[in-house]
Amino acid sequence: MNRYLKLLHMEIHRFRYILAGLMAITAAVQIGVxxxxxxxxxxxxxxxxxxxxxxxxxxxxxxxxKLSFASTMFGIQFWFALPILxxxxxxxxxxxxxxxxxxxxxxxxVYRLLLLPTARRNIYLAKATAxxxxxxxxxxxxxxxxxVENVIFNLIVPAEMREASYFxxxxxxxxxxxxxxxxNFDQFVFSYGLGFSAVLAVFTAILLERSYRRLGILYAxxxxxxxxxxxxILPVSNQTYFNPSAYLYPEEFFMIEMVIFALVVASSxxxxxxxxxxxxxx
Amino acid sequence: MIEVVNMxxxxxxxxxxxxxxxxxxxxxxxxxxxVNGAGKSTVLKAIMGLTPMSKGxxxxxxxxxxxxxxxxxxxxPDHLTMPSYMKLSEGLRFMADFYQSWNQARAGExxxxxxxxxxxxxxxxxxxxAAKYNLVIGLAQDTDYVLMDxxxxxxxxxxxxxxxxxFSTDLIDGRGVLLTTHEVGEIEHLLDKAVLLSHxxxxxxxxxxxxxxxxxxxxxxVMREVLWV
Numbered sequence: 001m002n003r004y005l006k007l008l009h010m011e012i013h014r015f016r017y018i019l020a021g022l023m024a025i026t027a028a029v030q031i032g033v034x035x036x037x038x039x040x041x042x043x044x045x046x047x048x049x050x051x052x053x054x055x056x057x058x059x060x061x062x063x064x065x066k067l068s069f070a071s072t073m074f075g076i077q078f079w080f081a082l083p084i085l086x087x088x089x090x091x092x093x094x095x096x097x098x099x100x101x102x103x104x105x106x107x108x109x110v111y112r113l114l115l116l117p118t119a120r121r122n123i124y125l126a127k128a129t130a131x132x133x134x135x136x137x138x139x140x141x142x143x144x145x146x147x148v149e150n151v152i153f154n155l156i157v158p159a160e161m162r163e164a165s166y167f168x169x170x171x172x173x174x175x176x177x178x179x180x181x182x183x184n185f186d187q188f189v190f191s192y193g194l195g196f197s198a199v200l201a202v203f204t205a206i207l208l209e210r211s212y213r214r215l216g217i218l219y220a221x222x223x224x225x226x227x228x229x230x231x232x233i234l235p236v237s238n239q240t241y242f243n244p245s246a247y248l249y250p251e252e253f254f255m256i257e258m259v260i261f262a263l264v265v266a267s268s269x270x271x272x273x274x275x276x277x278x279x280x281x282x
Numbered sequence: 283m284i285e286v287v288n289m290x291x292x293x294x295x296x297x298x299x300x301x302x303x304x305x306x307x308x309x310x311x312x313x314x315x316x317v318n319g320a321g322k323s324t325v326l327k328a329i330m331g332l333t334p335m336s337k338g339x340x341x342x343x344x345x346x347x348x349x350x351x352x353x354x355x356x357x358x359p360d361h362l363t364m365p366s367y368m369k370l371s372e373g374l375r376f377m378a379d380f381y382q383s384w385n386q387a388r389a390g391e392x393x394x395x396x397x398x399x400x401x402x403x404x405x406x407x408x409x410x411x412a413a414k415y416n417l418v419i420g421l422a423q424d425t426d427y428v429l430m431d432x433x434x435x436x437x438x439x440x441x442x443x444x445x446x447x448x449f450s451t452d453l454i455d456g457r458g459v460l461l462t463t464h465e466v467g468e469i470e471h472l473l474d475k476a477v478l479l480s481h482x483x484x485x486x487x488x489x490x491x492x493x494x495x496x497x498x499x500x501x502x503x504v505m506r507e508v509l510w511v
Contacts (some may be wrong), residue, residue: 006379014365107404107412111363114332116380117352281333 003118005106007126008088012133015094019134022090023141026083027148033079034072038156041067045161069153074173081117081176087138089210091131095199098127103282110282122206124203124269131199139180146170186254192203193261194231201227207272223271227264231257283307283327284355284427284460288340290322291482292394294347299322301481302338308458309428311472313447315462316479316504322462325358325479326429328356329460341428353383358420360432364411370398370415374422381423389422392453396444410441416447421453428454430461434468470501478508485509 009100017147045067073080102110113123146167182188205220212219234248234256246253284306286372291299297359306312314322315456327333331347342351364373370393378384393400396414408413413433420428434442442465448454449472463469466476478486485508493499499507 005379010376014367029504105366107362107364107366109363109365111332111357111359115330115352115357115363117349117382118380119349279334282327 001003003116004122007116007118007122007231008129008133011098011126011130015130015134018090018094019129019137020089022083022138023101026087026138026141027145029083029150030080030145031152032047034152035156036076037072038067038153042161043156051061064130066163067153067157067161068163068165069150070169070173073151073177077175080174084142084176084180084220091134092170094134095131095202096206098131099203099210103210108282114276114280114282120150121273122275122278124207124272128203132196134196142177142180190254190257195259197227197231197261197268200265200272204268204272205276207275207280211275211281213281227268229233230260234260283341283343284458285339285341285344286325286329287339287341289325289328289340290336291321291333292336293324295509297482299335299338300330302479302482302484303482304477306427306460306475306489309456310474311454311459311461312475313461313463313466313469313473314477314479315466315501316510317509321482322479323431324358326408326431326460326462329429330355332357349399353381353423354425355427355429356420356423356425356432358416358433360430360435362404362407362419363417364404364415364419366403367374368404369400370404371400373404373415373419374400377419377422383423385424385427386421388424388453389418392418392422395448410437412443412480413437414441418450421448425457427458427460430459432462432464434463434465442468463501466505467502473501476501476504478505480509 001164102108102113114120116123150170168183171183179191201224205224208220208223209216233261234253248256286305287303289299289302289462290297302321302325304312316322318490324333326336328338329347331351340347342355345351364376374386374389374393377389378386384479396411398411398415398418398419402411404412404415413435420430433445437445446469449459449469466473473490475487475489477484486504488504490501493501493504
């Protein structure tokens with residue numbers, strides 16, 4: 001097997017328990033809060049049927065009196081988003097740890113990694129791919145969880161109290177989900193392009209610090225500022241995708257930002273490869 | 283032959299290495315000797331590309347360092363470099379996965395020789411046991427050269443004896459060994475060549491047997507003369 005794939009396998013293997021833990025927390029919290037909310041709502045309606053012989057008990061959240069999956073999602077904003085935010089925080093922290101864990105501790109594994117008879121860029125690529133795989137893995141897990149949660153909704157809520165809803169409405173109902181799962185492809189490419197360029201810029205900043213140590217911290221900060229400036233220069237000049245009075249057409253804005261992302265990615269990867277090959281120090 | 287030519291290294295505004303040049307031949311045990319902070323470990327790391335040189339050249343059998351160098355030269359640092367969560371058996375599998383030069387049969391022999399338990403975790407090893415496992419990782423590769431950084435540092439007498447014993451077995455025979463150590467007196471009889479480092483440069487390079495027979499001096503005697511001034 002190709003050494004890059006072996007390194008990638010190793011990186012994923014090392015994070016497997018944390019990833020599984022994040023998935024378990026996400027599933028437990030989201031399913032738990034859905035069950036708790038629905039059981040309470042259904043019990044309330046059953047009680048109303050006994051008292052008034054009707055289920056027409058509208059509320060701000062359920063105006064028709066019936067329960068829909070989308071409205072339920074709207075009603076559990078905080079608890080639904082909490083594990084997502086936790087996962088984002090852990091993955092964000094791991095972007096740093098994926099490098100630093102090899103340097104710190106009693107047994108510094110980075111020696112072994114740098115002594116492998118393979119191009120050092122494979123170490124960089126394996127770590128970058130692993131982060132991408134963790135992000136997309138969590139996203140895929142969330143996508144799989146939604147139909148499961150829908151099934152749970154159907155199991156708890158009796159058919160006569162149920163109102164049908166579309167998945168697009170379900171995703172739009174929660175404030176966290178539209179960011180994770182944008183409804184148009186351009187927005188998806190934009191958000192994830194921005195995220196991945198940021199990950200690679202941080203990788204390069206970490207390698208600058210590891211190569212030049214104290215002076216490297218300064219280089220790293222300057223590099224991150226330069227990348228951020230390149231990316232936000234258009235939005236700051238009010239040339240945003242959503243601004244109808246902007247000088248640029250949305251498509252032009254989108255294309256220019258994509259080119260800027262590509263330049264940030266290319267410069268980060270080139271510099272990262274070079275630092276690993278020539279400047280890194282253990 | 284490992285050739286180090288005019289190696290310079292600057293670290294925190296200080297010249298750690300200031301034009302170090304020497305050679306380590308295949309089939310010989312060469313020892314880099316110097317007081318603390320002389321730059322011995324830095325030389326080994328720079329040979330292996332683990333720290334950049336400010337200036338200088340490293341050639342292995344006449345060629346600059348390339349990725350195949352790591353199949354030809356094994357480096358045994360002064361500490362174990364496998365992650366703590368790994369079992370010893372997993373560490374051996376990792377090496378077998380990545381190195382074509384890995385010799386599984388030899389790894390098995392060495393594990394037996396040092397009486398290491400493959401089900402043990404790296405994080406649970408004592409310092410002496412970790413040093414032995416470190417040696418297994420380095421010596422089980424079929425390499426032409428082995429670089430060792432302080433292989434006897436901080437370990438007990440019996441572990442030291444079993445590590446020193448390795449030098450007189452066919453595990454080392456025929457290979458070029460370049461090592462650094464403070465325990466020169468204990469392994470003097472195993473050394474073919476000594477390179478004395480002082481103030482970031484080579485103060486003296488000599489064949490140990492020649493100095494013994496011609497001048498009647500031990501390596502430690504020469505060390506005292508050259509380094510203790």
